[in-house]
Amino acid sequence: MRHPTLLCGVLLGLLLAESPPARSQAAPAALDERTAVFVLGNLQFLLVHELAHLVIGELEVPVLGPEENAADHLAAGALIRTQRREGGIDTRRGAYLLAAADAQRLSWERGSERGAPVPYWDSHALTIQRFFQIACLLYGADPVTYADLPARSGMPAARAAGCAAEFARADRAISWLLGTYGRKPGEPPGATLEVRYEAPPTLTAQRVVAEMRRVGLAEAVVARIGELFRLPRPATVVMRRCGRPEAAWQPEQREIVICYELADLLYRMTPRG
Ligand SMILES: [Zn+2]
Secondary structure: OOOOOOOOOOOOOOOOOOOOEOOOOOOOOOOOHHHHHHHHHHHHHHHHHHHHHHHHHHOOOOOOOOHHHHHHHHHHHHHHHHHHHOOOOOHHHHHHHHHHHHHHHHHHHHHHHOOOOOOOOOOOOOHHHHHHHHHHHHHHHOOOOOOOHHHHHOOOHHHHOOHHHHHHHHHHHHHHHHHHHOOOOOOOOOOOEEEEEOOOOEHHHHHHHHHHHHHOHHHHHHHHHHHHOOOOOOEEEEEEOOOOOOEEEEOOOOEEEEEHHHHHHHHHHOOOO
């Protein structure tokens, strides 16, 4: 078995127990707060990561270095900017991004416990590196609120000392992206970006979708993308059963697919202690 890589959100070979099948008659029970933050935080990050791939591809944005790193930095940086625009990094939104980092760390730890081979060759950074990259951006954006993050995460002081500069670079790059490729004031909207939910196959997926729709998670992200960019061609964000736990931008199908298996897996990964 290879080491889990979270390929654009794929968590391979982890926690393979099945979720119970969906029951159609009763409304599903709401997720508890801890589970909602962990699962929705990760789904939000992965959705924005896939939208970063879409924007880079559709608008032909030049990228130096691995696109996967750029997509992670864009996603983390954009989510932090949104939080700041709304007046500081509030606890629940900050917790969303911490949850996204934490899933990468958990994925690494569980792969290591199993002695799974490490994919040094992969286009993605190793999951433990992705964890530290997100944690560093969050700490760098707000070293006061997240003062204990380096110590809690095991980040060496030398890395932590550079996080403010790392965040500032990412923030400048996003400003450049918006200034160069963004929708200008007065320009009409671009092609539509829709959100569609296919029938969730498990009770867990039903509960996750209910919570996503309650807070308007995907709808808010997609609306913001429409404000910021004029997409040349329409696309759809679709949640569906795929047979594997992943999220992916599929340019040929014009779809960002978020698999229900990923929602199930994130639910099972939620730290309970
Ligand atoms: Zn990706």
